[in-house]
Amino acid sequence: MTEARTTADGGMETSYGFHKVDEGQKQGMVNEVFHKVAKRYDIMNDVMSAGMHRVWKDAMISALNPRKDASYKTLDVAGGTGDIAFRIIEASNRLAHSTVLDINGSMLAVGEERAAKKKLSDNLTFVEANAEELPFEANSFDAYTVAFGIRNVPRIDVALSEAHRVLKRGGRLLVLEFSEVDMPLLDKVYDAWSFNAIPQFGKMITGDAEPYQYLVESIRKFPNQEDFAAMIRKAGFSRVTYTNYTGGIAALHSGWKL
Numbered sequence: 001m002t003e004a005r006t007t008a009d010g011g012m013e014t015s016y017g018f019h020k021v022d023e024g025q026k027q028g029m030v031n032e033v034f035h036k037v038a039k040r041y042d043i044m045n046d047v048m049s050a051g052m053h054r055v056w057k058d059a060m061i062s063a064l065n066p067r068k069d070a071s072y073k074t075l076d077v078a079g080g081t082g083d084i085a086f087r088i089i090e091a092s093n094r095l096a097h098s099t100v101l102d103i104n105g106s107m108l109a110v111g112e113e114r115a116a117k118k119k120l121s122d123n124l125t126f127v128e129a130n131a132e133e134l135p136f137e138a139n140s141f142d143a144y145t146v147a148f149g150i151r152n153v154p155r156i157d158v159a160l161s162e163a164h165r166v167l168k169r170g171g172r173l174l175v176l177e178f179s180e181v182d183m184p185l186l187d188k189v190y191d192a193w194s195f196n197a198i199p200q201f202g203k204m205i206t207g208d209a210e211p212y213q214y215l216v217e218s219i220r221k222f223p224n225q226e227d228f229a230a231m232i233r234k235a236g237f238s239r240v241t242y243t244n245y246t247g248g249i250a251a252l253h254s255g256w257k258l
């Protein structure tokens with residue numbers, strides 16, 4: 001489960017990778033990571049996951065099966081450089097609208113540039129805001145997606161209840177996130193890759209291993225499949241299910257606002 005507990009001075013502690021930090025500190029540290037890596041983020045994603053993030057993201061969009069009409073509105077939270085929103089729009093035959101929300105202006109700037117190159121800007125709105133405090137009215141979106149983003153949010157329970165608030169009745173929540181590997185040999189290979197190769201590649205490509213050390217550690221601190229499903233149910237979602245990808249390296253959680 002997400003580790004958050006009361007500290008002696010009444011604040012809340014949470015995990016920043018393997019370190020305990022005050023809940024208020026985590027967001028600033030996460031923001032620094034993504035400001036540093038924004039320009040190299042897309043290349044690093046391919047390197048870190050050996051291209052697998054594309055397969056998992058495509059699978060997420062197939063599960064969503066976006067409606068092909070102009071009234072279909074989705075919100076992609078922690079949307080970063082736009083990968084999920086671009087796929088949703090393409091899958092809707094360029095009819096849907098997606099709002100890409102991220103707390104980090106550097107990541108959004110890369111996303112806006114990519115959207116313009118792909119000629120998708122008309123279907124997109126970029127919003128700099130916090131997943132814990134969405135600047136939207138209740139019952140606004142048909143779908144809420146978040147890919148590899150929720151583990152970076154200090155108060156995941158708050159983000160999930162915000163997701164529930166902004167979805168329309170009948171709306172769908174989809175969360176793609178790294179999860180717990182459930183295959184005996186794969187977990188050893190994955191550990192070696194994560195703790196040795198990824199920070200080293202990060203250093204080679206971005207000049208700094210630390211942000212990638214954080215990313216690897218944050219993955220291990222995130223709740224496993226069952227615990228995260230329980231958090232989603234607690235936020236008010238119904239029919240909560242999950243699907244493992246690549247032996248649980250990633251998992252897609254789904255819930256409905258009914």
Ligand SMILES: C[S@@+](CC[C@H](N)C(=O)[O-])C[C@H]1O[C@@H](n2cnc3c(N)ncnc32)[C@H](O)[C@@H]1O
Pocket residue numbers: 027030031034077078079080081082083084101102103104107129130131132146147148149150152153154
């Ligand atoms: C690993 S990236 C994922 C980007 C994109 N969804 C993807 O799959 O490629 C994580 C993103 O979460 C964003 N993020 C972290 N904390 C956030 C928060 N509290 N609210 C919104 N976005 C946040 C970061 O700025 C970063 O862009």
